[in-house]
Amino acid sequence: MAVYTQLGAETLAEIIAEFDVGTLISAKGIAEGVSNSNWLIETESPDGEVTLFILTMYEQRTDLSDLPFFLGLLDYLAENGCPVPRTIHDRDNKPFRFHENKALALIEFLPGISVTHPTPAQVHAVGSALAQIHRAAAGFGESRANGLGLSGWRALADECGADGLAAIDPGLAGFVERELAFLEEHWPADLPRSVIHADLFPDNVLMLGDKVSGLIDFYFACTDITAYDVAVTHAAWCFSSDGASFDPALSRALLSGYEDLRPLSEKERAALPILGRGASMRFLMTRAYDWMNTPADAMVTRKDPMAFARRLEFYSDPVNAVCFNHDDNS
Amino acid sequence: MAVYTQLGAETLAEIIAEFDVGTLISAKGIAEGVSNSNWLIETESPDGEVTLFILTMYEQRTDLSDLPFFLGLLDYLAENGCPVPRTIHDRDNKPFRFHENKALALIEFLPGISVTHPTPAQVHAVGSALAQIHRAAAGFGESRANGLGLSGWRALADECGADGLAAIDPGLAGFVERELAFLEEHWPADLPRSVIHADLFPDNVLMLGDKVSGLIDFYFACTDITAYDVAVTHAAWCFSSDGASFDPALSRALLSGYEDLRPLSEKERAALPILGRGASMRFLMTRAYDWMNTPADAMVTRKDPMAFARRLEFYSDPVNAVCFNHDDNS
Numbered sequence: 130m131a132v133y134t135q136l137g138a139e140t141l142a143e144i145i146a147e148f149d150v151g152t153l154i155s156a157k158g159i160a161e162g163v164s165n166s167n168w169l170i171e172t173e174s175p176d177g178e179v180t181l182f183i184l185t186m187y188e189q190r191t192d193l194s195d196l197p198f199f200l201g202l203l204d205y206l207a208e209n210g211c212p213v214p215r216t217i218h219d220r221d222n223k224p225f226r227f228h229e230n231k232a233l234a235l236i237e238f239l240p241g242i243s244v245t246h247p248t249p250a251q252v253h254a255v256g257s258a259l260a261q262i263h264r265a266a267a268g269f270g271e272s273r274a275n276g277l278g279l280s281g282w283r284a285l286a287d288e289c290g291a292d293g294l295a296a297i298d299p300g301l302a303g304f305v306e307r308e309l310a311f312l313e314e315h316w317p318a319d320l321p322r323s324v325i326h327a328d329l330f331p332d333n334v335l336m337l338g339d340k341v342s343g344l345i346d347f348y349f350a351c352t353d354i355t356a357y358d359v360a361v362t363h364a365a366w367c368f369s370s371d372g373a374s375f376d377p378a379l380s381r382a383l384l385s386g387y388e389d390l391r392p393l394s395e396k397e398r399a400a401l402p403i404l405g406r407g408a409s410m411r412f413l414m415t416r417a418y419d420w421m422n423t424p425a426d427a428m429v430t431r432k433d434p435m436a437f438a439r440r441l442e443f444y445s446d447p448v449n450a451v452c453f454n455h456d457d458n459s
Numbered sequence: 460m461a462v463y464t465q466l467g468a469e470t471l472a473e474i475i476a477e478f479d480v481g482t483l484i485s486a487k488g489i490a491e492g493v494s495n496s497n498w499l500i501e502t503e504s505p506d507g508e509v510t511l512f513i514l515t516m517y518e519q520r521t522d523l524s525d526l527p528f529f530l531g532l533l534d535y536l537a538e539n540g541c542p543v544p545r546t547i548h549d550r551d552n553k554p555f556r557f558h559e560n561k562a563l564a565l566i567e568f569l570p571g572i573s574v575t576h577p578t579p580a581q582v583h584a585v586g587s588a589l590a591q592i593h594r595a596a597a598g599f600g601e602s603r604a605n606g607l608g609l610s611g612w613r614a615l616a617d618e619c620g621a622d623g624l625a626a627i628d629p630g631l632a633g634f635v636e637r638e639l640a641f642l643e644e645h646w647p648a649d650l651p652r653s654v655i656h657a658d659l660f661p662d663n664v665l666m667l668g669d670k671v672s673g674l675i676d677f678y679f680a681c682t683d684i685t686a687y688d689v690a691v692t693h694a695a696w697c698f699s700s701d702g703a704s705f706d707p708a709l710s711r712a713l714l715s716g717y718e719d720l721r722p723l724s725e726k727e728r729a730a731l732p733i734l735g736r737g738a739s740m741r742f743l744m745t746r747a748y749d750w751m752n753t754p755a756d757a758m759v760t761r762k763d764p765m766a767f768a769r770r771l772e773f774y775s776d777p778v779n780a781v782c783f784n785h786d787d788n789s
Binding site for chain 1: 666
């Protein structure tokens, strides 16, 4: 959450002039996203119309070879009626440009706010929006491997090391090892795959009342098990943030909203608990890694890895499988 | 430059509902200001009109007893035609509210961008805008002492200590002591006083082309020598940022723009070099203090104190007094 690169007003005005969007009249660095610099840009057309955009400068964490996938996906989904921001192409019709060897893209601004205490009606809408992108993305020709899948979790666990994990919580190293072994043995291989968002937390959903006005931050989007995205979204929306309490009403709303547009097969439904364990492992591992690599006094808020260890425990308890039964969600 | 406080969407919506400005439809934390949290807020009226505001939450560095002065001054200046943002009063007509014991104010959003490489025409406009607020503020009944005046510089030097200053630059402690002694002996006592901005750096001026669209960040505003504000603005705009090079064309433009609206007396003009020394000392001292109290690896960019030691040397060299002569600026 930062602006990593400073751009002067004259530089910003020159950058904006490369797009057919009017004259720059305002630019504010915004505290959004964890790894890129973002500005909220206001432009004015010759006839006085004012429009907002997001200008994103991609910093180290984004692999530039992935940008055509991410930005092409946004364009494809927007064209197919999904609530995602379009990429504004420059005067040469390129979806991103370079400034001093850093890539930047001008992105449509969508209104809406990210809820922190979602209601069932809101989570229902999120489920439907997720199904909508899964359906629409079926026609998108590109694919991208998931760098944070099964082998990625193992690699992160190795980088953290048993001592590193134990420093977070005494039982964490053993817990992670047992869970990784389980996931490696039982991870489903035959479920439908598609382009997935893979990070649909409340931060990445803009809402106006009970409606989804925008899905944003597709920088983890990849090709993977479609129902895994349902599980990620379930882990992201249906628990208290510390993972200590599960909200069955939100869970029912999410699945019902999703199935309004894309019913899950019996096989997908049955796999949701293990997919939830995988989703929890993914965020447990990235949070553990970030925890170990962020000084305690840094200005960035460290997110507690254990919040996802608790979710993982929830998904691995057979008693909770009932939450994913069709009958329970009718 | 940060958002120190996290406010959830629901909390932000409740806060905005206390003002008669329509419904919250967007809120982005913005990286502006050094000591407060700021959000760029978008609201929609029942007939669909979208308006932008800045929501400011005052953090530790702002003395709440000063807020009525700061916000009352904005209202007074805006009413009197100055390009400053109005404070939006809440439904009880209060200029600021409290949320969990922190004060917050909703402020008009003004378009414009802060230039980094100003032209003489832009600096001329800045001079005129400064004179405009000096003239308009004459009718503002309130006053506030300048906590960063002569005695404030001495106090900061004492807090830094000779060793602390020497760690920044080997000659700095002796330089500061000699300059403080000079300023304490020769600081002018009989120049006209008024409300001054006291921090009119390019960051705090919004421009559209050559026009000033907004003067912002009045949180150092106080009652002090009017021409001292000219000197602060001169030190802020007429040098390269490292203080190593002075631009006479910008200097002439600033003074000429100022004098278009408020001619300086001979006495004020003659005092500009010593006022410039004082202005340089003020930023040298606050930067030295911040330098010593900010870890080198913090995410906040430390500003080099020596950039103002160089300005101070410029102002104290008698050869440069010619820059402030009337004849040189005609």
